Amino acid sequence: xxxxxxxxxxxxxxxxxxxxxxxxxxxxxxxxxxxxxxxxxxxxxxxxxxxxxxxxxxxxxxxxxxxxxxxxxxxxxxxxxxxxxxxxxxxxxxxxxxxxxxxxxxxxxxxxxxxxxxxxxxxxxxxxxxxxxxxxxxxxxxxxxxxxxxxxxxxxxxxxxxxxxxxxxxxxxxxxxxxxxxxxxxxxxxxxxxxxxxxxxxxxxxxxxxxxxxxxxxxxxxxxxxxxxxxxxxxxxxxxxxxxxxxxxxxxxxxxxxxxxxxxxxxxxxxxxxxxxxxxxxxxxxxxxxxxxxxxxxxxxxxxxxxxxxxxxxxxxxxxxxxxxxxxxxxxxxxxxxxxxxxxxxxx
Ligand SMILES: Nc1nc2c(ncn2[C@@H]2O[C@H](COP(=O)(O)OP(=O)(O)OP(=O)(O)O)[C@@H](O)[C@H]2O)c(=O)[nH]1
Numbered sequence: 001x002x003x004x005x006x007x008x009x010x011x012x013x014x015x016x017x018x019x020x021x022x023x024x025x026x027x028x029x030x031x032x033x034x035x036x037x038x039x040x041x042x043x044x045x046x047x048x049x050x051x052x053x054x055x056x057x058x059x060x061x062x063x064x065x066x067x068x069x070x071x072x073x074x075x076x077x078x079x080x081x082x083x084x085x086x087x088x089x090x091x092x093x094x095x096x097x098x099x100x101x102x103x104x105x106x107x108x109x110x111x112x113x114x115x116x117x118x119x120x121x122x123x124x125x126x127x128x129x130x131x132x133x134x135x136x137x138x139x140x141x142x143x144x145x146x147x148x149x150x151x152x153x154x155x156x157x158x159x160x161x162x163x164x165x166x167x168x169x170x171x172x173x174x175x176x177x178x179x180x181x182x183x184x185x186x187x188x189x190x191x192x193x194x195x196x197x198x199x200x201x202x203x204x205x206x207x208x209x210x211x212x213x214x215x216x217x218x219x220x221x222x223x224x225x226x227x228x229x230x231x232x233x234x235x236x237x238x239x240x241x242x243x244x245x246x247x248x249x250x251x252x253x254x255x256x257x258x259x260x261x262x263x264x265x266x267x268x269x270x271x272x273x274x275x276x277x278x279x280x281x282x283x284x285x286x287x288x289x290x291x292x293x294x295x296x297x298x299x300x301x302x303x304x305x306x307x308x309x310x311x312x313x314x315x316x317x318x319x320x321x322x323x324x325x326x327x328x329x330x331x332x333x334x335x336x337x338x339x340x341x342x343x344x345x346x347x348x
Contacts, residue, residue, distance in 0.1 A: 017057055019127035023161050024168065026054060026061055033160055037153055038064040038132065044149045045117060045142060047134035052157055053080045053118075054130035068135075077104050083118035084128035089147040092116040094139035106135070117142045119154035124162070132157050191265040193243060194250035202264025202272055206323060209274055213319035220276045220317040221283035224330040225290070227269040228309045228342040237302060245299055245308055252297060256289050272330075280316055280347060287312050287345040309343035 042050035049067035060078040083090035095101040106113040118133030132154040189201035234242040253263045263273045298305040313333025333348040
């Protein structure tokens with residue numbers, strides 16, 4: 001698993017390539033931090049060409065290329081791939097004299113490169129990803145001290161890679177955390193079964209509307225809605241059918257009410273709707289639309305077909321009246337609607 005031990009092994013170095021992919025460095029733009037390290041390597045080794053090179057599946061790609069115009073070369077033109085085989089600096093004093101490299105483009109070109117020294121970039125888990133290497137136009141050697149420094153700079157390149165990866169991970173984690181926080185905020189305000197506003201967020205909205213009405217907003221209406229004989233649905237068809245009926249009613253509300261209206265599940269089979277900028281007559285018309293829509297919508301999967309019905313209490317939202325008094329008033333109107341035969345709206 002660790003650094004490749006033979007050149008042949010490079011032919012199938014899946015794990016090393018996977019490690020390289022994990023750093024997400026290939027084909028990224030040039031960055032000053034890498035350029036600076038390559039530049040220092042060139043100076044320390046007194047070489048005109050210095051590269052931060054990664055050995056990919058079929059090419060070597062340069063994160064930094066000082067003194068060389070290209071950003072990549074084919075793998076069969078790579079000296080660096082040989083440098084991956086050893087922990088120390090790989091040195092070729094004269095490329096032209098080495099049968100492995102004498103035919104390479106960089107050696108046969110007009111202004112040839114002759115000398116190579118490359119320190120492998122070895123990750124903490126032992127994968128050699130590429131090299132920090134220097135090249136020169138004349139055959140030569142590299143002093144032991146310069147070799148040490150080239151290796152030290154290669155370790156700095158790996159630390160930079162690690163740092164960038166940690167930053168990316170942190171960014172990813174922050175994004176995930178943010179998404180989770182948003183989801184939590186939605187959940188905190190939503191009734192899980194119906195997707196409507198829950199009691200807490202509906203109460204917040206009521207208080208907001210109360211404040212707006214006190215500042216002179218157009219009158220608003222409140223509707224309290226309670227499904228009729230709901231216990232019977234649960235008892236006869238099962239709790240899951242009862243749940244489906246609640247969802248059906250919520251869907252119906254979403255299509256009947258306007259976007260500016262807010263419908264909330266107050267608890268059990270009881271719902272509240274706030275209709276901003278709506279007079280009593282308009283609100284009665286909306287309530288009527290709910291009655292009609294329910295009558296036209298049989299509960300799915302029930303034989304014989306059966307419709308839901310709902311009883312409602314309706315009132316103009318008086319901002320000067322305490323909220324609990326308004327709710328008690330609505331409750332009593334609803335009770336009257338139930339007593340008078342259900343499936344109707346009573347205005348107070
Ligand atoms: N399936 C299901 N049932 C619920 C849920 N919340 C409350 N209920 C049931 O709703 C029923 C309400 O019954 P009641 O308060 O007697 O009212 P009702 O049968 O609708 O009778 P009326 O309101 O007088 O027409 C109870 O059986 C509750 O268990 C829920 O989330 N899912």
